[in-house]
Amino acid sequence: MKQIFLRVVSWHNFYAFMWRQIRVYLFFLAMLCLFRLFFIAWMHEYISPAADWDDIGTALWVGLKISCKSAGWLTLFSLSGSTLANVFAPRRETVVCKLLNGVSIIILSILYVARFPYYKQFHSSFNLLMFNTFNDDVYALGISLVKEFYLPIRLAGAFLLAFLLYRLFSQWLACRLLQLKFAFPLSKWFGRAAFLVLLYFGVTLANFGGSLSWATEVDWENAGVTKDSFLNEAILDDVQAVLRGYTMNSRLEACNGLNFDTGQIRSLAAQLTYKEATADNLDEYLQKKAQGPQVAKPQQIFIIISESYANWPLLEKYNDLHIADGMKGIIAEDDSDYCSTFLPNGPSTVSAVTGIVTGFADANLYLTTMPEAFVSPYSTASAPQLKKLGYQTNFWYAGPATWERIGAFTTAQGYEHFYSRGDFANATEGSVWGCDDKYLYEAVLKGVSSDQPSFNVILNVSNHSPFTVDTAKEGFDKNIVIRALPDEAKKDEALVNQLGHYWYADKMLADFIHAAKAKYPESLFIVIGDHADRYNIDKIPSMYERYGIPFIVTGKSVKKGMLPQDAAGSQIDVVPTLLEMIAPKDFIYYSLGTSLTNGNKQGVNYGFWITHDYIGKADVSHFVPEPIGNAMPALNDTALQDYINAIRSISWWRPKYGPILDEDMAANRQ
Structure with missing residues (x-):
C-alpha cells in the first residue's frame, strides 16, 4: 500500500500521466473539428444562399468552443479508467488507456458516418427521433436501413475510419516530439506551478465549452448563432447532438400526464x-x-x-x-x-x-x-x-x-x-x-x-x-x-x-x-x-x-x-x-x-x-x-x-x- 501511495503522489508520475491525458484531449478536439469541417464541405449544398463566409467562420469557431466540452467528456472517460489502472495495475495502464479511447473512436466514427444520411433525412443532426427508434418496428427499420441506407457498407466505412483514426491516435501518443519540456526542471516549483496553471485552464475550457466561466459558455441550447439552419446544426458535434436528443427525449418521457378520465x-x-x-x-x-x-x-x-x-x-x-x-x-x-x-x-x-x-x-x-x-x-x-x-x-x-x-x-x-x-x-x-x-x-x-x-x-x-x-x-x-x-x-x-x-x-x-x-x-x-x-x-x-x-x-x-x-x-x-x-x-x-x-x-x-x-x-x-x-x-x-x-x-x-x-x-x- 505504501508503494502504491508513493507511486501515485510522485510528481514525475503525475506529470507523465496528466500530459498523456492532455494529448488525448487535444486529439479528440482536433478530430471533432476536422469532422465538422469535412461535414460542412461535403454537405455545402445545404447551406442557404443568404449565408456567407462569415457565417461559416462563426460556425467553425463556435463549434470549436462547444467541442472543447465534448473532448473533455471523452477525456474524462479515459481518465477514469486510466486512473484506476494506474493505481491497481500500473503495467496495464497504457493498454487500458488505448482500449477506452479506442471504444470512443469507434463510437464517434459510427456516429459521424451516420450523420450524413441522418441530416439528409431529417435536416437535423441527431435529435430525439433517434431515441424514438426503440419504440418503432425494429425489424422493419433494420430492413429499411439495409436496403435504403446501405447499412453494411456504411458500417464497414465507419470501422475503416475508426481503424485509421486509432492508428493515428496511437502514433500521437507515442510521438517523442510531444513530450512537453519546461525551461525549468520539473523538480523546481516554478515548473510544477506552470504545468498546473496550464492544466487548470485546460480543464476550465473543457468544462465551460471553450470559455472561462458559465456566463459565456456554449452548449447545445445556445449554439445556433448563425442565420443558416444547416450551419447551426453543423456547430453541434455528434456528442452534443446525441446529448440534445437524449435531453429532449427525457423531457418528453417526463410528460406523464394527469389523472383525468x-x-x-x-x-x-x-x-x-x-x-x-x-x-x-x-x-x-x-x-x-x-x-x-x-x-x-x-x-x-x-x-x-x-x-x-x-x-x-x-x-x-x-x-x-x-x-x-x-x-x-x-x-x-x-x-x-x-x-x-x-x-x-x-x-x-x-x-x-x-x-x-x-x-x-x-x-x-x-x-x-x-x-x-x-x-x-x-x-x-x-x-x-x-x-x-x-x-x-x-x-x-x-x-x-x-x-x-x-x-x-x-x-x-x-x-x-x-x-x-x-x-x-x-x-x-x-x-x-x-x-x-x-x-x-x-x-x-x-x-x-x-x-x-x-x-x-x-x-x-x-x-x-x-x-x-x-x-x-x-x-x-x-x-x-x-x-x-x-x-x-x-x-x-x-x-x-x-x-x-x-x-x-x-x-x-x-x-x-x-x-x-x-x-x-x-x-x-x-x-x-x-x-x-x-x-x-x-x-x-x-x-x-x-x-x-x-x-x-x-x-x-x-x-x-x-x-x-x-x-x-x-x-x-x-x-x-x-x-x-x-x-x-x-x-x-x-x-x-x-x-x-x-x-x-x-x-x-x-x-x-x-x-x-x-x-x-x-x-x-x-x-x-x-x-x-x-x-x-x-x-x-x-x-x-x-x-x-x-x-x-x-x-x-x-x-x-x-x-x-x-x-x-x-x-x-x-
Whole structure:
C-alpha cells in the first residue's frame, strides 16, 4: 500500500500521466473539428444562399468552443479508467488507456458516418427521433436501413475510419516530439506551478465549452448563432447532438400526464365554457364567437414577451427605484390600460412561448419536444387565427433558433416567418442567450412593413443572467437605485446590476413602443413578462410580488377601463383578449383562455392561481389564499378548483391526444 501511495503522489508520475491525458484531449478536439469541417464541405449544398463566409467562420469557431466540452467528456472517460489502472495495475495502464479511447473512436466514427444520411433525412443532426427508434418496428427499420441506407457498407466505412483514426491516435501518443519540456526542471516549483496553471485552464475550457466561466459558455441550447439552419446544426458535434436528443427525449418521457378520465374532462370543459356536456370533441367546447371589435382594427399588432419582466417594479411602493419609469409612462397614457394581477404560464421562458403560440397551459407536457406539436397547428394556435383576420404572422426571437427548437416549433404552429439572432445586425452584442434588446427592436422596426398588416410576437433576452449589458453606457444611474434600497441591500452589487438590467429592458421596451407608434400609427401592443421569480429586493417577498407579471395593452383606440378593474388571468388569456378586441362580431375562434375584456377574473399556471384579490398555491388539498390588496371578499373554493382542473385537463389531453375524448384511443397511444 505504501508503494502504491508513493507511486501515485510522485510528481514525475503525475506529470507523465496528466500530459498523456492532455494529448488525448487535444486529439479528440482536433478530430471533432476536422469532422465538422469535412461535414460542412461535403454537405455545402445545404447551406442557404443568404449565408456567407462569415457565417461559416462563426460556425467553425463556435463549434470549436462547444467541442472543447465534448473532448473533455471523452477525456474524462479515459481518465477514469486510466486512473484506476494506474493505481491497481500500473503495467496495464497504457493498454487500458488505448482500449477506452479506442471504444470512443469507434463510437464517434459510427456516429459521424451516420450523420450524413441522418441530416439528409431529417435536416437535423441527431435529435430525439433517434431515441424514438426503440419504440418503432425494429425489424422493419433494420430492413429499411439495409436496403435504403446501405447499412453494411456504411458500417464497414465507419470501422475503416475508426481503424485509421486509432492508428493515428496511437502514433500521437507515442510521438517523442510531444513530450512537453519546461525551461525549468520539473523538480523546481516554478515548473510544477506552470504545468498546473496550464492544466487548470485546460480543464476550465473543457468544462465551460471553450470559455472561462458559465456566463459565456456554449452548449447545445445556445449554439445556433448563425442565420443558416444547416450551419447551426453543423456547430453541434455528434456528442452534443446525441446529448440534445437524449435531453429532449427525457423531457418528453417526463410528460406523464394527469389523472383525468374522458368523462371528467368532458364535464370540466362544459363547466368552463357554459355548454352542455354532450360532445366528445373538445374543439366544440373551445369554439367561441367574438362579441365585436372594441378598438379600430390595427394595422400592426405586437405581443412583447419580455424576459423576467416582473410586475413588482411597477407597483407604487417601488417608485423611488425608477427602474420601470418607461412602461409606467406608457401605462399612464390615455391610450393604455393595465392589469396588475396576471400570472405567467410556467416558471421558464419556454412555457410562456407555448402559452402564446398554442394557447395551452403548462400541464406536464413539454410541447416543444412532442411530435404531435409538429404535425399541424392546434385549433387554439394563435398564428392561424390571426392569419384568418388578414395578418402576416411573424415571430422575433433575440436568441438562436435552436433554443428549445423554437424556430421549428413556431413555424410548425403556423407562424409564416421566424427571425432569430442570426438574422439581426449587431447580433454579437449581447449575452450567450441572445442579442441585446436594442438590436432586436431595431430589427423589428426595420423588418415590419407599414403596408402589410402583421401580427408579431417578440421575445427578448437582455434581462437574463449573465447580465452583460453596459447599463451605465445606456444611461443607468445606479446611485438612484442604491439610495432607494434598504440599508442591507445597498452594497449588494449583484442586485443593483440585476435591477439595472430590468431598467434597461423597461427603457428599451418603452422606446420601442414610442418608435413603433410613430412609424405605425394604427398599431396595437400587448406587453407581458415571460415569468417573474428571478430576483426581488425583499429576501422573503410576498407570493404576489414574487410570481406576478404585468399585462399591458396600448395603442390606437385603447381606452382606460377597457380591462375591468377586477380582471385577472394568465398567459393563455392573452390571445383571446386580443381577438375579442379586434375581431368582427361572430368571428369564430378557438381558445382555452378567456378574454380579460369579457370579465375573466382568474388565472392559473403550473403551480399557482390568482384573482384580483388573492393569490395562492394550486397544488394543495385546501387553498390558502394570500391577500393582494386590502379587500377580503369570500373565495369560492369549489369553483376555483373546477377552473384549475378544467384548464389543466384540457391542456393535457388536447395537445397530446387530439380533440376526440376517447379513452381507448388514449390507452393505445400511451
